[in-house]
Amino acid sequence: MCLLDFTNIDFDQLFGLKDDTNPIMMLIWIVPIIIFVFYGQRIQLTITSGEIKNGIKKLEDYKTKSRNELIDYIKKNMNPKDDPTKKIDRFLDYFTIMPVDMDPNGIVAKVRHIVRARENYSREHIKSLSPQTSDLELTKIQTLLEIATSLQMIYKVINHLFLTAKKHNNYPLILPLQMILPFILEEAEAMHKAIPAFKMGQPIGDGIGPMIVGKMMLDTKKESITFQTVLSETQYDGRKLFLLKAEGPGSTVGRPGDAVESIVFKNKPDIIIMVDAALKMEGEESATIAQGFGAAIGGIGTERFQIEDIATKNNIPIFAIVIKQSVQEAITLMTKEIAGKADNVRLQIYEMIHDNTKPGQSILLIGVGNTMGVSQ
């Protein structure tokens, strides 16, 4: 029997460490260096492409599923006379051209005009599929359409960037895509997961503001102040309280900017308190409450601009209370933790009113957010 002796290996001899001119060692070191110098970017491009392709596949899946779910929902709940598929596909491809910002003066009004024109157009055209559809169903379908349109746009843009980089074998072009893709995927996944909540008419995390103010509105006289926005008046400890929120239980954020303008014009409140959901930072606990100053309202920025403008012109301080949550929590079914904070926030609002106003003064309290599944 022949036994190999593994204890007596001369590593110096094996790797040619004693002899600097060993040709095998030269090849082992130099060939990869040459390959990486000339083909390094292509190798990296191939590796990165694999990861990005998986991400794009997910985005395509979200896009297709959201489109199909929207069409099925319309067929089931609107009973349209004709097949709505062609019309929906046309809606999904609509784009919005933002106004020129070389001269930013007056741009907010222009953006507001374009966004509202788009909203009005899509509402009317969805309604035309089946005119007897209720307003509640219309708001749900409009939101589902927004989700499907956004997912389609995200897929198209990311796919375009990827294919352009591949076409030109341009590695630096693919780098920013690799960096932003995880964030894009997180948002796209959140939007995709939001679909069941909107179909079922369930409150979402963003609805915590309307939920808090909506409960305070119970047993008060409500009036429609602007489009899809309700106002009611009540008393609290000798102070007049104006309560404002989007009109529920449909899926809408209302028009708080126009409403604040109208309220301030008629009865100038002494302070404005805004309650809204806010995105939590990584590491922050979900459903934590924070107080601050300034207009707590998201979206494209036109409503915030309008509220800040009116408050500044009338010298009204704006206080904010936010309930922290992730992107996914904000647009999917409200979690137990977030719903459980409503009473606590209401107590903090009363405390804020006590600390910052005197009896006889008036307060405008705004519940900001999507009021899906939240009445008043």
Next chain:
Amino acid sequence: MFSKEKIIYAYTVEKCNQCNLERKRKFKEGDFLFAETSKCDSCNGMTIIEKIFGETIEK
């Protein structure tokens, strides 16, 4: 080691506005916050939907 499948169940909490009795049940389509639902089992007052939320269960 392996990530478990997460399922979200939607629940509705009804609360009686007289005796404050709370009852948790599965969410059903048509439920929305502050809607009057039924008469309270204990005091005959009206119950309203106080909360609707999702609970995640890992399988």
